[in-house]
Amino acid sequence: MTPRDLARMSTLALLLTQGVNALSQAALLFFLGVGLTLIFGIMRIVNFAHGTLYMLGAFIGYSLVRYTGSYWLALVLAPLTVGAIGTAFELGILRRLYRRDAHAFLMVTFGLALVTGEAVRLLWGSDALQVPPPALLSGVVFLMDEPFPVYRLFLMSFGIVVAIAIWQLLERTRLGLLIRATSQNAEMVHALGVDVKLVRSGVFGIGCGLAALGGVLAAPLVTAAHGMAATAVIDAFVIVIIGGMGSFLGSLIGALLVAFVQVFGNYYLPDFALAFMYLVMLLVLVVRPGGLLGKEA
Amino acid sequence: MQKPNPLPALGGLAVVCLLIAAPFGLPVFAMTLLTELVILGLFAMSLDLMVGYANLVSFGHAAAYGLGAYASGYMLLNSSMPLPVVVLLAALLTGGVAIGVGWVCTLATGVSFSMLTLAFAQLLYAIAFKWTSVTGGSDGLAGIPRRAGPFSITIFTSKTGFYYFALTCLIGAYFMCRALVRSPFGLVLRGIRENEAKTLVLGYNTRLYKITVIAIAYALGGLAGALYAPFAGFANTELLFWLLSGQALIMVIVGGQGTLIGPILGAAFFMLLEHQLSSYTEAWALFFGLIFIAFVLFAPEGIWGLARRAFARARAPTGARHG
Numbered sequence: 001m002t003p004r005d006l007a008r009m010s011t012l013a014l015l016l017t018q019g020v021n022a023l024s025q026a027a028l029l030f031f032l033g034v035g036l037t038l039i040f041g042i043m044r045i046v047n048f049a050h051g052t053l054y055m056l057g058a059f060i061g062y063s064l065v066r067y068t069g070s071y072w073l074a075l076v077l078a079p080l081t082v083g084a085i086g087t088a089f090e091l092g093i094l095r096r097l098y099r100r101d102a103h104a105f106l107m108v109t110f111g112l113a114l115v116t117g118e119a120v121r122l123l124w125g126s127d128a129l130q131v132p133p134p135a136l137l138s139g140v141v142f143l144m145d146e147p148f149p150v151y152r153l154f155l156m157s158f159g160i161v162v163a164i165a166i167w168q169l170l171e172r173t174r175l176g177l178l179i180r181a182t183s184q185n186a187e188m189v190h191a192l193g194v195d196v197k198l199v200r201s202g203v204f205g206i207g208c209g210l211a212a213l214g215g216v217l218a219a220p221l222v223t224a225a226h227g228m229a230a231t232a233v234i235d236a237f238v239i240v241i242i243g244g245m246g247s248f249l250g251s252l253i254g255a256l257l258v259a260f261v262q263v264f265g266n267y268y269l270p271d272f273a274l275a276f277m278y279l280v281m282l283l284v285l286v287v288r289p290g291g292l293l294g295k296e297a
Numbered sequence: 298m299q300k301p302n303p304l305p306a307l308g309g310l311a312v313v314c315l316l317i318a319a320p321f322g323l324p325v326f327a328m329t330l331l332t333e334l335v336i337l338g339l340f341a342m343s344l345d346l347m348v349g350y351a352n353l354v355s356f357g358h359a360a361a362y363g364l365g366a367y368a369s370g371y372m373l374l375n376s377s378m379p380l381p382v383v384v385l386l387a388a389l390l391t392g393g394v395a396i397g398v399g400w401v402c403t404l405a406t407g408v409s410f411s412m413l414t415l416a417f418a419q420l421l422y423a424i425a426f427k428w429t430s431v432t433g434g435s436d437g438l439a440g441i442p443r444r445a446g447p448f449s450i451t452i453f454t455s456k457t458g459f460y461y462f463a464l465t466c467l468i469g470a471y472f473m474c475r476a477l478v479r480s481p482f483g484l485v486l487r488g489i490r491e492n493e494a495k496t497l498v499l500g501y502n503t504r505l506y507k508i509t510v511i512a513i514a515y516a517l518g519g520l521a522g523a524l525y526a527p528f529a530g531f532a533n534t535e536l537l538f539w540l541l542s543g544q545a546l547i548m549v550i551v552g553g554q555g556t557l558i559g560p561i562l563g564a565a566f567f568m569l570l571e572h573q574l575s576s577y578t579e580a581w582a583l584f585f586g587l588i589f590i591a592f593v594l595f596a597p598e599g600i601w602g603l604a605r606r607a608f609a610r611a612r613a614p615t616g617a618r619h620g
Contacts, residue, residue, distance in 0.1 A: 046408045096594060103354050106411065107550055107593045110543055114586030122580050230539055234419055237412045245408070274423040278416050285404050285413070 013146045018263055024152040026259035027159025028221075031214030032232055033239035033251035034166060035207035041183040041246030042203045045094070045105035049112040050211050051233025052120075057082050057212025058224035059120050062129045071134040071220075078216045079209040086208025090201045117229060128225035151220060158217070163252060170248060179203060183246060211236075238277055242284045244294025253292060316464055320457045332460045334568050336524050338561035339467045341548035342474065343517035348546070349555030350478050351510050352490040356411045357418030358545045360398070361515040363537030364421060365391045365522030370438040370532040371431060380444050380453045381462070384523040391519025392512045399511035403504050406493070415539060422537040437533025441526050453527075463524050467561075470517050474557050477513070486510055490555075547585075551592050553599025562600050 036050050047053075057078045064074035089112060097104045132138070133151045140147040170176035181189045182199050190196045215228070222228065239258050243250025261280055265273035284292060316335075320328055340362055347353040368387035372378060378386070402413040425432045432438065443454050453459050477483055488496035489503050497503050526532045535541070544567065552563020570588070574581035596603055 040408075046411075093590065093594065100597070104593055104597070106354065106356075106408065107546065108590055110546070111586045111590035111593065114543075114582050114589065118580050118583035118586065122583070234415065234539075238416065241405075241409055241412055271427055275420060278420050281413075281416065282401060285401075285409070289404055289409075 013144050016144065017146050017148065018267055020148055020152055020156065022260045022263035023256075024155035024159070025263055026256045027155045027162075028214050028218050029235055029239055029259050030159055030163060030252060030255035031210050031217070032236040033243065033255050034163075034248065035210035035214075036236045037240045037243065037246055037248065037251040038179070038210075039204055039207035040240065041248075042179055042186075043094075043105075043200050046109070046237075047204075047207065048106055048109040048233065049116060050109075050208075050236050051229040051231070052113040052116040053082050053086065053208045054211040054215040054218075054232040054236075055224070055226065055229040056085075056116055056120060057215025058131070058219040058228065059124050059129070059215075060212070061216035061219050062124070062131050062224045065131055071132075075213070075216055079213040082212030082215075083205040083209030087201050087205035090204040094204065095197065095201075113229070113233075117226070121226065124224075126226065128223040130223050131219035133220035155217060155221075162213075167248065175202075235277075238281050241291055242281055244288075244291030247291070247293040250291055250293035313468065317461075320460060325456070328456060328460060330568065330572065332456070332463055332528055333525075334565055335460070335463045335467050336521050336528060337548070337564040337568060339463075339470055339524070340518055340521035341545055341552065341560035341564040342467075342471065342557055343514045343521065344545050345549050345552075345554055345557055345560040346474055346478070346510060346514040346517070348549050349557075349560075350483065350490060351486040351507060353507060353511065354411045354546070355414040355511075355514075355542070356539070356546065357414035357416070357542050358514075358518055359537050359539065359541035360414070360418035360421050361391050361395065361518030362522035362525070362541060362545075363418075363425065363532070363534075364394060364515075365519030366526040366532040366536045367425065367432055367438065367522075368519070369523035370441045370526040373441050373444060373527060374438060377444075380527060383444075384466075384520065384527075387523035388516045388520035391522070392516030395512040395515030395519075396508060398515070399508035402511070403507045415542065418537060418539060418542055422534055422539075425534045425537055433533075435534065437531055438526070439531045441530050441532065443527045459528060463528070466520060466524060470520065471557060471561075474517070478557070482506070482509075547589050550597075551589065551599055553601030553603075556599075556601045559599050559601030566600060 032050065032054060036047060039045065039047050060078040060081055061074040064077055065071050068074070093108060093112075094105065097108060137151045137154050139150050141150055141153070142148070168176075170180060178189065178194060178199050182194075182196055182203075186196050189199075211232075214232075215224075218228070235258060239251055239254035241254075242257060243252070243254030257280060258277055261276045262273060265276040269276075288294070316331075319331055323331065340358070343361070344355060344358045347355055347358075365387045368390050369383050372383045372386065373380070376383075398414070398417050402410055402417065405413055426434060428434075443459055453462055478486070485496065485501050485503075485506050488499070488501070489506060493503055522532075522536060525536070548563035548567050549560045550563070551566060552561065553559025567585075570585065571581055574584055578584070592599065598606075
């Protein structure tokens with residue numbers, strides 16, 4: 001091979017490595033964004049505690065791995081626990097606020113973020129905690145002489161599986177039908193004899209659970225730390241704003257866009273990486289104020 | 298027609314007199330707390346201009362505070378301008394930047410607006426970390442002096458003198474805001490708050506009004522930050538962090554939005570509670586979050602709203618209670 005061919009090879013390999021990084025990052029961001037957008041679509045509320053619940057997922061995941069020794073168990077139980085907390089919060093507090101304006105929700109969920117953040121600090125301390133990936137996923141594989149962490153490949157495929165599962169849930173099941181109908185016209189669904197309140201509690205729980213799923217999955221990559229809440233909530237909002245509030249496909253596109261901008265921005269211009277994400281969001285808002293697939297301005 | 302009630306004006310005058318007399322009766326640590334309270338009160342009041350009067354719920358008001366603080370800190374460290382000039386310039390700079398921010402953020406409405414303000418504040422936060430030559434990076438700016446002048450006036454260098462300066466700023470800003478919200482401009486803002494579409498149809502360029510009020514609110518928030526830097530002697534990235542934005546919003550809601558006075562009380566409540574709780578428990582934010590949730594649920598009109606209702610009840614003839 002000529003040196004030129006070698007250079008071309010390494011560029012290709014580089015794009016491939018960074019591409020895998022971006023896709024695995026997109027999977028994490030998708031879990032965050034899709035939960036937020038489902039909640040918004042059906043309840044017209046913005047969950048400010050989303051990032052904190054993501055963090056809570058990571059910390060619960062840490063404890064489960066530590067005491068049961070099974071990452072797979074943590075992957076199932078942590079989202080269920082956080083989902084249950086979310087449902088309880090909806091039943092206890094959010095339910096009282098449906099007659100009030102949207103800002104009441106924003107503030108009450110901000111309160112939840114404060115409380116949860118502090119509770120995590122009390123229960124787990126202030127240090128970042130290492131979560132080892134399961135042995136099965138901890139190695140690397142070589143593709144085109146480039147090492148790929150198995151865990152990132154796993155994240156990528158897991159993201160695809162979950163995305164298809166949610167899509168099928170929304171399109172093919174009765175629950176999905178109820179969710180879509182409620183997001184379009186809750187009163188009509190109620191008039192048809194469906195308990196809309198129950199749908200709302202359920203969807204809020206599912207959304208919170210998805211955030212926690214993202215948190216557990218992120219933990220082996222970035223450790224369970226307090227800083228992850230603020231980053232996560234902002235990333236989630238950016239994704240949902242880019243994709244359009246309440247749009248499932250929008251959150252998928254938003255997650256991919258943000259992940260690629262973050263990963264490639266970090267690689268080529270690390271000093272400006274953070275600004276790129278906001279610039280993309282700005283561009284989208286200038287062209288389409290309601291987001292790429294959103295209906296409302 | 299009700300006769301104008303002299304009680305609030307007299308009460309206000311009494312509070313101002315107490316604040317002026319405070320340095321003569323309070324110990325030093327209490328004065329430090331009171332100065333910070335005055336500055337935070339100004340900050341919360343500036344946010345109320347947006348939240349309470351135009352329904353522009355900003356989740357990034359720390360941007361104004363931090364920008365004002367960094368600007369005033371940088372100028373005090375790197376120029377020989379006297380303190381009041383620096384503080385004023387920092388406020389104006391913040392207001393100027395806010396015109397751009399307002400232009401962008403008002404592209405969206407409602408929740409997207411809140412998130413855009415948050416995104417902008419986080420962007421500034423990131424810049425403050427990276428632009429080390431100006432902001433000092435993660436260390437921030439330290440050793441910010443309270444310089445004497447102009448005309449060799451040395452009053453601002455002392456803690457008491459600086460307190461009076463901050464108090465003057467707060468009272469001046471309060472009367473400015475009060476005049477503003479009672480003016481025709483303020484009425485248009487209320488129109489936007491109640492129903493933006495109708496206000497637009499009535500022929501008002503609502504976006505222009507929104508950008509204007511954002512610029513004024515940021516300038517006043519910047520003024521608060523510009524006072525904080527020489528008060529504390531430092532400016533760091535904490536001042537731009539989203540937690541501060543959230544806290545400012547809490548002060549506005551807990552105090553009573555759309556009342557100007559309420560948020561100042563909210564700031565006082567916040568600071569005193571933090572001070573008290575943190576001496577009992579490490580986990581003060583936990584209790585604070587719970588208290589905040591309780592306010593949103595059970596007293597949406599805030600402390601000032603509760604107080605006003607109590608006044609009205611006391612004034613009403615017996616039996617004539619209205620709910």
